[in-house]
Amino acid sequence: MTTSLSTHRFCIAPMLDWSDRHCRYFWRTLSEHALLYTEMITTGALLRGDAERLLQFDRREHPVALQLGGSNPLDLGACARIAEEHGYDEVNLNCGCPSDRVRNGAFGACLMANPNLVADCIKAMQDASSIRVTIKHRIGIDDIDSYAAMANFVDIVAATGCNVFIVHARKAWLSGLSPKENREIPPLRYDDIYRLKQDFPHLTVVINGGINNFEACHEHLRHVDGVMLGRSAYHHPYLLASTDREFFDPNARIKTRPEVMTEFLPYIERELQRGNSLHSMTRHILGLYQAMPGARQFRRILSEHGPRAGADRSVVIAALTAVERELVALSAVHHSG
Numbered sequence: 254m255t256t257s258l259s260t261h262r263f264c265i266a267p268m269l270d271w272s273d274r275h276c277r278y279f280w281r282t283l284s285e286h287a288l289l290y291t292e293m294i295t296t297g298a299l300l301r302g303d304a305e306r307l308l309q310f311d312r313r314e315h316p317v318a319l320q321l322g323g324s325n326p327l328d329l330g331a332c333a334r335i336a337e338e339h340g341y342d343e344v345n346l347n348c349g350c351p352s353d354r355v356r357n358g359a360f361g362a363c364l365m366a367n368p369n370l371v372a373d374c375i376k377a378m379q380d381a382s383s384i385r386v387t388i389k390h391r392i393g394i395d396d397i398d399s400y401a402a403m404a405n406f407v408d409i410v411a412a413t414g415c416n417v418f419i420v421h422a423r424k425a426w427l428s429g430l431s432p433k434e435n436r437e438i439p440p441l442r443y444d445d446i447y448r449l450k451q452d453f454p455h456l457t458v459v460i461n462g463g464i465n466n467f468e469a470c471h472e473h474l475r476h477v478d479g480v481m482l483g484r485s486a487y488h489h490p491y492l493l494a495s496t497d498r499e500f501f502d503p504n505a506r507i508k509t510r511p512e513v514m515t516e517f518l519p520y521i522e523r524e525l526q527r528g529n530s531l532h533s534m535t536r537h538i539l540g541l542y543q544a545m546p547g548a549r550q551f552r553r554i555l556s557e558h559g560p561r562a563g564a565d566r567s568v569v570i571a572a573l574t575a576v577e578r579e580l581v582a583l584s585a586v587h588h589s590g
Contacts, residue, residue, distance in 0.1 A: 260316065261417060261459045261479035263470070263500045264288040265486050265493075267320040267345070267389070272487075274310045275524070276537040280486070281314055282516040283493035283508065286501040289317045293347050295360075296323030299332045308339045311520070318343035320389070322350065324360040326373045330381035337382040344382065346374060348390035351425035351435045362425040365394050368409040376413045387417035389461070392445050393424035400445050404452060411456060418453075419481055420446045422462035436462075436484075447476040467492075467499050474500075488540045510541055514573060522566055531564040546583050547576030 265272065265280060267290035277289045294307050299321075310317060319336045321344060323329045329346065336344045348371060350361035364371050371388070378386045388410060392403050407418055423439040430438060441463045450458040458477045464470060465485035473480050486493060494513065497505035508516075521534050535555045542548040554572040558564055 259457055259478045261288055261419070261457055261481075262474070263496050264419070264459060264479060264481040265290060266461060266481050266483035267291060267293050267347070268483055268487060269293060271537070273533075273537075274314070275529075275534040276487075277314050277317060278311050278520055279517055279534070279537050280490065280493055282513050283490060284496045285505075286316075286497050287493060288343075289314055290345065291317070291319050293320045293322045293350060296321060296325065296328040296332050299335060300328060304335060308335070308341075310340075312340070316342045318345050318385075318387070320345040320347055321378075322347045322360045324364060324370060324374065326370075326377035329374045330377035333378035333382040333384070333386065337384045341384060343385040343387055344378060345387045345389055345419070346371070346378065348388055349421050349425070351391075351394075351427055351430070351432055362391050362394050363427055365390055365406055366397060368406040371406070372409050372413050375410055375415045379414060385417065386415055387419065388415060389419040389421070391421045391423065391425045392442055395424075395427055398424045400448060403445065404449065407449060407453060407456070411453065416455070417457045417459070418449070419459040419461055419479075420449065422446055422460060443473070443476075450477045465489075467495070470500070487537075489543050490538065490540050491543070510545075511573070513541070514538075514569070518566060518569065521569065525565060530560075531566075531568060532560040535559040535569060542576055545576070547579035550575035550579065 263286070265287055269292050272290060272292050280287065280289060298307060308319070319341045321329060321332050323332070333344045347361055348364045375386055375388065390406070393399065422441045422443050422445070423435065425435050426439065443460065446458060446460045457479065459479035459481050460473050460477045461481035461483065464473065464480055464482055470480045491510060494507050498507060517538070521531070524534060525531060536559070539552045539555060542551045551572045554568065554575055558568045
């Protein structure tokens with residue numbers, strides 16, 4: 254489809270224990286335009302925990318969205334206000350996570366069974382803040398999995414004025430499947446999301462689930478406004494180096510891996526000085542050299558030495574040096590042949 258370049262044209266999913274602020278900063282060194290999402294943060298954690306620590310991010314991360322988990326409109330409104338005060342560009346309501354912990358808290362995918370409550374939550378978030386309020390949901394849950402049920406859910410929520418719907422193309426089984434199985438076992442139904450865009454052309458519809466390469470992204474973008482990548486972006490982060498050129502600016506320059514690390518190193522040094530551990534940052538970059546000469550050495554050095562007490566930038570330099578050494582050795586073999 255032909256659309257203007259949506260803010261949500263290329264997004265990286267909220268991922269528990271992965272899309273923290275260190276990871277997001279690393280991703281931003283690879284792409285200037287991808288829309289980044291935090292891990293899901295519950296309303297209880299924000300309102301009764303250390304909000305400053307949970308919401309901390311670097312200004313370079315923009316555009317960045319906060320994903321909330323909750324089902325109490327008043328609490329969600331208060332958290333949306335806090336998100337705006339902290340400078341987030343968007344606040345997103347999680348209606349897609351199927352884990353037991355989320356079910357027991359009465360939020361996540363189970364909320365799809367109560368679209369009127371979701372609409373109340375969205376409205377409260379909109380009333381409490383001026384930043385964009387969006388929703389991420391599944392195509393269905395359990396036996397409430399028809400296209401008509403999803404369209405009804407979207408229709409009720411969209412009546413609030415919410416106009417960005419990020420849809421995971423699998424339904425969620427709320428009993429019997431683990432969160433991991435819910436990402437893999439229910440079949441992908443991309444056509445339902447394409448149809449949603451056709452039926453609600455005024456909405457921004459972003460597709461998520463099972464997308465791991467640019468060919469698939471471009472195919473989806475013929476039908477919807479945006480794509481959201483998850484685990485593939487985490488495990489193969491260098492994929493993101495091409496996203497600006499692929500989806501936003503055909504003249505964008507693609508950075509080399511060493512250039513990416515040259516940008517990321519000053520951030521590592523700043524965070525070390527603030528008392529953060531090296532491993533909290535380097536655990537997110539293990540896949541940077543995936544499928545490249547030296548990748549195994551790079552991962553080994555960071556994994557073995559990064560978690561040690563007092564580990565500093567020298568560990569990263571050693572990992573990069575190991576990669577360079579292997580590339581030089583391969584080049585010598587090539588030229589001698």
